[in-house]
Structures are given as C-alpha cells and as structure tokens.
Amino acid sequence: MAESATGGETLLFLTDEQLRQGIEAMFFAYRGFTADPDRILDGKDYGRAHHRAVHFIHRSPGTTVSNLLAILGVTKQSLNRVLRRLIEDDLVRSDKGKVDQRERHLFLTPKGQALERELSDAQRARMRAAYRAAGPQAVVGFRQVLEAMMDPEMRRQYNRLREAGP
Amino acid sequence: MAESATGGETLLFLTDEQLRQGIEAMFFAYRGFTADPDRILDGKDYGRAHHRAVHFIHRSPGTTVSNLLAILGVTKQSLNRVLRRLIEDDLVRSDKGKVDQRERHLFLTPKGQALERELSDAQRARMRAAYRAAGPQAVVGFRQVLEAMMDPEMRRQYNRLREAGP
DNA sequence: GAATTTACGTCAGCCTTGTTGACATTCCAA
DNA sequence: TTGGAATGTCAACAAGGCTGACGTAAATTC
Numbered sequence: 001m002a003e004s005a006t007g008g009e010t011l012l013f014l015t016d017e018q019l020r021q022g023i024e025a026m027f028f029a030y031r032g033f034t035a036d037p038d039r040i041l042d043g044k045d046y047g048r049a050h051h052r053a054v055h056f057i058h059r060s061p062g063t064t065v066s067n068l069l070a071i072l073g074v075t076k077q078s079l080n081r082v083l084r085r086l087i088e089d090d091l092v093r094s095d096k097g098k099v100d101q102r103e104r105h106l107f108l109t110p111k112g113q114a115l116e117r118e119l120s121d122a123q124r125a126r127m128r129a130a131y132r133a134a135g136p137q138a139v140v141g142f143r144q145v146l147e148a149m150m151d152p153e154m155r156r157q158y159n160r161l162r163e164a165g166p
Numbered sequence: 167m168a169e170s171a172t173g174g175e176t177l178l179f180l181t182d183e184q185l186r187q188g189i190e191a192m193f194f195a196y197r198g199f200t201a202d203p204d205r206i207l208d209g210k211d212y213g214r215a216h217h218r219a220v221h222f223i224h225r226s227p228g229t230t231v232s233n234l235l236a237i238l239g240v241t242k243q244s245l246n247r248v249l250r251r252l253i254e255d256d257l258v259r260s261d262k263g264k265v266d267q268r269e270r271h272l273f274l275t276p277k278g279q280a281l282e283r284e285l286s287d288a289q290r291a292r293m294r295a296a297y298r299a300a301g302p303q304a305v306v307g308f309r310q311v312l313e314a315m316m317d318p319e320m321r322r323q324y325n326r327l328r329e330a331g332p
Numbered sequence: 333g334a335a336t337t338t339a340c341g342t343c344a345g346c347c348t349t350g351t352t353g354a355c356a357t358t359c360c361a362a
Numbered sequence: 363t364t365g366g367a368a369t370g371t372c373a374a375c376a377a378g379g380c381t382g383a384c385g386t387a388a389a390t391t392c
Contacts, residue, residue, distance in 0.1 A: 014297055019290040020225075021328060022297070022309065023199075027218075028320040029312035030196050031239065033189075047348055052193075059186075066368065073197065078350055080370065102359055102368045124185040130314035131180055131188070134307065141300065141307025143188065146195035148296035154194040162187060213377060231340065244379055246341065268339040268388050337390070347380075353373090360367080 036122035049082045051119055057092060058116045059161060062105040071157050091115060202288035215248045217285055220274065223258060224282045225327060228271040237323050257281060
C-alpha cells in the first residue's frame, strides 16, 4: 500500500505478511457478513443452515434437492433435516416433478419469501454500506479476488447462478 | 460491470442483484478459503476451532486467554475445550503471567509452530494464487471492502493486529 | 487487612449442524 | 425388466457453539 501509487500495475507485493493480513481480513469480514442474519435468525429459532437453504431456493425457484445439495455441499441427511423443518413451518413448498417425478422442486411460500426478504435486506444493507465506503473500483477488485479464491466447482456454481440471475 | 470503463469513478451501481452477487461471492469464496486447512485438519483430528486458536497465538505470541476470547468471539468454555486439547497435545504452552499472575500467556511449541506453518502455507498458497490472478489493484479493493464489512469492534481487533504485525 | 473484582478453569447439560451407514420408495432409462 | 438415480428417513455420533454454576488465586479497592 505504501509505494503503489503508479496506477495499479506495481509488481506483486505478496509477502507472507500481506497474505496473512488478507487471511485475517477474510476471517473478520465473514463474521460481519453473517452477523446480521444470525441475529435475526436467533429470535426465530432458525439457524444459518436454514438461511442458506432459503437463500438459494429464493435464488433458483423450482430447484431440486440434488441441485441444492451440490450448491450447499452438505449431506442429504443434513439438508433434509433443514428442509423438513422449513416445509413443516410453511416456509418452503416441495412439488413433485412433472417430467421426472422423483425430483422435488422447491419454492418459497409467501411466508418463506418474507423471511428471505428480511434476512437479505439486512445482509444487503451491510454489503451496500461496505461497497459505498470502499468505492466502485474496490468493488470490482473485491469480486475478482473472491472469484479467484473459489474452488473450480464452486466457481462453476457461482457463475451458473450469475448467468441465470439478471 | 457493463458501462463502467470510465476508470473507477462511475456512479454507484448498487442494485439488489449486484449486492446479491457479492453475497454469494462471499459465501463460495469462504468455502474455498477454509477448504485446504479443513482437509489438513481432518487427518489430524483437529477442527477449525483449533486452527483459529493456533493462528492467533502464532500471530500474537504471549497473548492472554481473555485477549483470545475477544478476538475469537466465543465463550471461555468453548475456547477452553480447544486450548486444553492443544496444551495436552503439546502444541501450545500456557505460562502463568509474571506481572499479573492470574493471566496465562499462550505460546506455540515447536510442534504447534509446525502445524501452524502447514496450515498457513496451504491457506497462503490459495490466497497468493487468488491475488496473482486478480492483480494488485484488485487486492487493494478486496481489502478495502472486507475492512468496511467488519463490525467496528472486529475492525479494531483487525487493525490492532496489523499494527503489531509488520 | 478485609472485601470485592478479575482472570481463569471446569463440570454439567443442551442445541445446531455436520457426519456415516443402512434401508425403502419411486421411477427413468437402457 | 432390471439397474441405477433421486429422494426420504431412521439411528447414532461428533464438533463446537451456548448457558449456568461454582471454585480458586491473585489483584485491586476500600
């Protein structure tokens, strides 16, 4: 950060110290990243696992269980426990597939959408504040580094979602 | 990303979609971030909690238990379970304080240093690769956004470590 | 010097969320 | 028709959070 006023193409300064600061930044930032949803979920007797499921079902309405398994990277038993609860509580609807009837297609109910909105509003507010504070150029770099940090399989999932999205 | 070739000072483009992509990038990147250490720890019968303790003891040799508690943000019972194990296994040494004898000062033993190195080598390698792929300018932005995302208290901890560090 | 506070350790018990393994059902596809 | 895929579910277990209660030693305060 010291001698790098040449416009961005300074030589790499990847000392162990710099890298370690990046590692710690990830650690502390992730805490902030999850703090607001965690607080909200606490009161409602749900956990992070429910948040993740709700997020990705919102993101890809009609997604199947195996799809979700691939994205979340947990076992089906673990996911199933979460899904069962969400379905019982009428946050998620599970529809038997029409073409392949083994598949279950997952959707948020209005109640589920309400929770999703509450959680993502909080999370987006923090992200928005961070983006504003850091500026547009920083945001581009942020995204580039994060994408480069993913496992290839996760990057595939991530980009697939991006393509489907906007 | 489309109409923003003006050099970095484009107006804010903080659509919900953009923010959500940032959220998902954090999610997937954090998975990558922890993947390598997790794999290593798996074989050794330790977990992420041990990694965190070892990391910050390495970072601040001689730190006290309450210091570590503040950084990690867990209860003393939870931390104690981890520390007890690390001390039993001769990865960490706990010295009674000289000026204040109630405090315990924590240090890595040679064995603990070896584990720390193995873990952080792996984690730094990934970070280094991501930094290289994204470029120096992106790295600056990455760090700026992460820092802005932290809770104020965590940012204090983070900066305190940075000052003490290099 | 006595009382209080601080730093730490520990026991007991609970919860969430991850894991493995085994098994049943349904149903597509070769 | 048969094998394998997609899903659900039961049981059991572990890591790592949490709360609450209690104990001890040392520092600090009155």
